[in-house]
Amino acid sequence: MTLDQQPVAGFRTFGTATRGEIVPTVPPASTPARGTAVDVTALLERGRTLATPVLRAAVDRLAPPMDTVAAYHFGWIDAQGNPADASGGKAVRPALAVLSAEAAGAAPEVGVPGAVAVELVHNFSLLHDDLMDGDEQRRHRDTVWKVHGPAQAILVGDALFALANEVLLELGTVEAGRAARRLTTASRALIDGQAQDISYEQRDRVSVEECLEMEGNKTGALLACACSIGAVLGGADDATADLLEKYGYHLGLAFQAVDDLLGIWGDPKATGKQTWSDLRQRKKSLPVVAALAAGGPASERLGEILAADARSSDFANFSEEEFAARAALIEEAGGREWTAEEARRQHAIAIEALDAVNMPEQVRAAFTALADFVVARKG
Amino acid sequence: MTLDQQPVAGFRTFGTATRGEIVPTVPPASTPARGTAVDVTALLERGRTLATPVLRAAVDRLAPPMDTVAAYHFGWIDAQGNPADASGGKAVRPALAVLSAEAAGAAPEVGVPGAVAVELVHNFSLLHDDLMDGDEQRRHRDTVWKVHGPAQAILVGDALFALANEVLLELGTVEAGRAARRLTTASRALIDGQAQDISYEQRDRVSVEECLEMEGNKTGALLACACSIGAVLGGADDATADLLEKYGYHLGLAFQAVDDLLGIWGDPKATGKQTWSDLRQRKKSLPVVAALAAGGPASERLGEILAADARSSDFANFSEEEFAARAALIEEAGGREWTAEEARRQHAIAIEALDAVNMPEQVRAAFTALADFVVARKG
Numbered sequence: 102m103t104l105d106q107q108p109v110a111g112f113r114t115f116g117t118a119t120r121g122e123i124v125p126t127v128p129p130a131s132t133p134a135r136g137t138a139v140d141v142t143a144l145l146e147r148g149r150t151l152a153t154p155v156l157r158a159a160v161d162r163l164a165p166p167m168d169t170v171a172a173y174h175f176g177w178i179d180a181q182g183n184p185a186d187a188s189g190g191k192a193v194r195p196a197l198a199v200l201s202a203e204a205a206g207a208a209p210e211v212g213v214p215g216a217v218a219v220e221l222v223h224n225f226s227l228l229h230d231d232l233m234d235g236d237e238q239r240r241h242r243d244t245v246w247k248v249h250g251p252a253q254a255i256l257v258g259d260a261l262f263a264l265a266n267e268v269l270l271e272l273g274t275v276e277a278g279r280a281a282r283r284l285t286t287a288s289r290a291l292i293d294g295q296a297q298d299i300s301y302e303q304r305d306r307v308s309v310e311e312c313l314e315m316e317g318n319k320t321g322a323l324l325a326c327a328c329s330i331g332a333v334l335g336g337a338d339d340a341t342a343d344l345l346e347k348y349g350y351h352l353g354l355a356f357q358a359v360d361d362l363l364g365i366w367g368d369p370k371a372t373g374k375q376t377w378s379d380l381r382q383r384k385k386s387l388p389v390v391a392a393l394a395a396g397g398p399a400s401e402r403l404g405e406i407l408a409a410d411a412r413s414s415d416f417a418n419f420s421e422e423e424f425a426a427r428a429a430l431i432e433e434a435g436g437r438e439w440t441a442e443e444a445r446r447q448h449a450i451a452i453e454a455l456d457a458v459n460m461p462e463q464v465r466a467a468f469t470a471l472a473d474f475v476v477a478r479k480g
Numbered sequence: 481m482t483l484d485q486q487p488v489a490g491f492r493t494f495g496t497a498t499r500g501e502i503v504p505t506v507p508p509a510s511t512p513a514r515g516t517a518v519d520v521t522a523l524l525e526r527g528r529t530l531a532t533p534v535l536r537a538a539v540d541r542l543a544p545p546m547d548t549v550a551a552y553h554f555g556w557i558d559a560q561g562n563p564a565d566a567s568g569g570k571a572v573r574p575a576l577a578v579l580s581a582e583a584a585g586a587a588p589e590v591g592v593p594g595a596v597a598v599e600l601v602h603n604f605s606l607l608h609d610d611l612m613d614g615d616e617q618r619r620h621r622d623t624v625w626k627v628h629g630p631a632q633a634i635l636v637g638d639a640l641f642a643l644a645n646e647v648l649l650e651l652g653t654v655e656a657g658r659a660a661r662r663l664t665t666a667s668r669a670l671i672d673g674q675a676q677d678i679s680y681e682q683r684d685r686v687s688v689e690e691c692l693e694m695e696g697n698k699t700g701a702l703l704a705c706a707c708s709i710g711a712v713l714g715g716a717d718d719a720t721a722d723l724l725e726k727y728g729y730h731l732g733l734a735f736q737a738v739d740d741l742l743g744i745w746g747d748p749k750a751t752g753k754q755t756w757s758d759l760r761q762r763k764k765s766l767p768v769v770a771a772l773a774a775g776g777p778a779s780e781r782l783g784e785i786l787a788a789d790a791r792s793s794d795f796a797n798f799s800e801e802e803f804a805a806r807a808a809l810i811e812e813a814g815g816r817e818w819t820a821e822e823a824r825r826q827h828a829i830a831i832e833a834l835d836a837v838n839m840p841e842q843v844r845a846a847f848t849a850l851a852d853f854v855v856a857r858k859g
Binding site for chain 2: 166282289
């Protein structure tokens, strides 16, 4: 994988964004400048429609009770075992994996085992991370360890991880072996990122570089793999796959920067999360670490307040106003604008990597539109 | 994988073995009848010597603190981080993987990535199983979750599992892809076996068939993979690999039957475990389930006693004599002799599978000697 992390040396703030603005500053969409109109909703829907039946068939292979526990995790059944609506998030990864096959001149269907394998690895990591982090809720539902106990969360996570490799390797082709190798690299990065996340939680301060490295591992690496896996299955060479991974990796960092903005300033109606969600969880996200690194009076004041918060026994009872005051300080110190600029910068690197790949123009337009969607989203 | 589980219909007991005999009845060694003398100790030592440096180098790739946690698990350092003696068990799997390459006419070194991958998967499962089962000790040392916490046990288990695939797939050959596929199948069986183990613990009764199926998944499948993986890396065809897996699978069942005998009647000096170890853990092992399935007065009495034990709040304070009485009932009901016979039967099936593979005679003699060793061992 091409990590290609830009040094964050020369870090500077860009002044304070307009107060009271809930939605963060988003990068300008690049689609209009590139000509081809793309229906992003249709792209996401296509990925979902192609991948979901194959994903469900793969999960059905699990022996009871693991099949049921997995089906609960994916939102296909409720805690009582009754059918439920598969919500399943935005499905950006399946859309990318399917497009990735088309980038190599193959049919979208060629990318499907890759899309399914990536989704299985993603969900393996969610199952284990929720348990390690003690998170009781995910997408407004109790997490698996909360409903079915820690042992099932470990076991079913393991099973999904194994299944991801099975789905690829049973294709029995040279390309499948290459795809599995890239998926393994991404999985290792995902695990490294979780290790970093755990160790950072125990520390008072995390640098911007450390935060970006962790986000690259936790979000960038698997998105990178989603962007190359279909192409590899479609016979692309390693140089092409590396460039597609570079696109995906930086898209992942842009995605995460936007996520970190929405985690503080997002509109609860759009994000489905509480107000000031990441602040309530004391998350050392990009706006926070950037604000703390910026220096100056607001940065120093923020540092004092967050240090006191970490020792406070009353944190759970903080009011809306108290969180709003912290958000305002983060913004005043430049953390919000720096993060928005970081999203724009990562978006630009992603698009640049794309430009270096020879692919059908409508596929390029679709990748570009997805990149724009990822950074412009409100939830 | 060729599971080829023999039906246990026609189940019958073979009378009561000599009382007071600590060491279980063992199958006759097949080596002398086959002519070639084999030094089993040297075979095991060769596997360990070839695999250990590569295993350590693989584990060294893990990011801190996962490398340290893994090194503790493997016994290379103690809980304080000081170098420790690598005990690491009998190392049967590495010896088999290396032999497996020779069965395909390749150099033993060709099997090493397979040996390392199998060891990584085995240890991934130990890390997770110890946590799921709440086991605080393994090989006389505190388990990883006990020393480093549950999150590290999950995380490092995940990392070893990913590393197993990495070690194989980075070879970049068609054979490596085939080997990884077989390893994935074995890993899924391992996970299925643990799921069965967990569900059986919550039940009063487990059938002999269920117990054998679980032991096939937990012990047979990975031993099967160890026996084919070197051959696959050495270019063996699927039919040959399947036969080697059949040998390994039944060897695994023989191994486990012996383990179950030693878990009750083994000499603590040889096994390193407490007397009546499996009885103290209320383990539904083969001698127990066979005794319960046998019928007759001793079987019925045993059933009543174990049912009362399951409800007893005083179980932790049971005396040596109370466990000895239970062991005597298991033996009287025929559970000990049935299990010894089962070990002999599985050993014979393993040797028969071996006979169907075309391989150098000295390699066959080595496989045979290892099979004899596995069932004749006292600890």
